[in-house]
Amino acid sequence: MRPFGTTIFAEMSALAVRTGAVNLGQGFPDTDGPPEMLAAAEQALRGGRNQYPPGPGIPELRAAVGRHQQRFWGLGYDPDGEILITAGATEAIAATILALCEPGDEVVCFEPFYDSYAASIALAGAVRRPVTLTPSETGNFGFDPERLRAAFSDRTRLVLLNSPHNPTGKVFARAELELIAALCREHDVYAVTDEVYEHLVFTDSAEQHIPLATLDGMRERTLRISSAGKTFSCTGWKIGWVSGPRALISAVTRVKQFLTYVNGGPFQPAIAVALDLPDEYYQGFRAGLQDRRDQLAAGLRQAGLRVLPSDGTYFITADISDKSKKDGIGFCLELPERVGVAAIPTQVFYDNQEPARTLVRFAFCKRESVIEEAVTRLAGL
DSSP, X not given: OTTOOSOHHHHHHHHHHHHTOEEOSSOOOSSOOOHHHHHHHHHHHHTTOOSOOOTTOOHHHXXXXXXXXXXXXXXXXXXXXXXXXXXXHHHHHHHHHHHHXXXXXXXXXXESOOHHHHHHXXXXXXXXXXXXOEEOTTSOEEOOHHHHHHHOOTTEEEEEEESSOXXXXXXXXXHHHHHHHHHHHHHTOEEEEEOTTTTOBOTTOSOOOOOGGGSTTTGGGEEEEEESTTTTTOGGGOOEEEEOOXXXXXXXXXXXXXTTSSOOTTHHHHHHHHHTOOHHHHHHHHHHHXXXXXXXXXXXXXXXXXXXXXXXXXXXXXXXXXXXXXXXXXXXXXXXXXXXXXXXXXGGGOSSOGGGTTEEEEEOOSOHHHHHHHHHHHTTO
């Protein structure tokens, strides 16, 4: 783990605190989640649910996850053996990679990628084979199909896919997913899908979220990961889950039990309540985020930055090349002092940083007043 130092999120958040900057770097909301969920957590805290929960997660949460996946995606999973509750999606990703990969195995992934992917692959002694997402003339991110095909080999163990995608805001199209699925079937490899932003695809997106597990022949070879943090604005609770075939979930459970063992006892029943909220909650939450995306995008454009499309997630990307001669890292390190706003350089999510040297990620999962203050400050550029 020597190549892995302090995460860029910790570094930029500390810089924001030190300078009093508006933190649009780390992707956490600044409001609490739905009141029904908070009330259920309080009831659990005061109702004696503060000890170790069952290793796979409490039955009512596993059942709620199963209902949720059937309701929204038509995917049926048995709560007793095909769903495992984890300490957020980050643990689910780590436990899954450690369970499925042996030293020397190869993992196909799309860069830019969330930084825990590279660390988890390294911990397993595996090798990452990145396929680069690059913006087109319209700003939409895509990949070269031939480069994806070339990334697969007889050493490939799994493909790791994040859609909707952090940090680009890309939602993978059906044709792209069909190609990924075909290569998984051809090479007999597993798919691990990080779908924590599954409910955050905006209404003006040309694409819809399609779980890879819904495609032909993919349910039996896919481990589907999601969490409560992004959908219900409770990132600090760290309640996630992984769903998939019984044999694969059994393998992941063997690893997970020696990582956190269990977590979030009183939060688990609260998330069970949240997952069963009516469609109006999900629609309203998405609409509010879309409004704040548009608010921030307008401010970034007024500040002279080129804004790339964001079809989902918490994030929007801007090209700084018209406003700075520095790369994204240099720009983000000076931005808090310069105008009082913190952001994340997109290049840190790439192995090959050149395609993203001038790209910067901003988070819009903040209150309207916070976005307004950030926009006012960014005008100083």
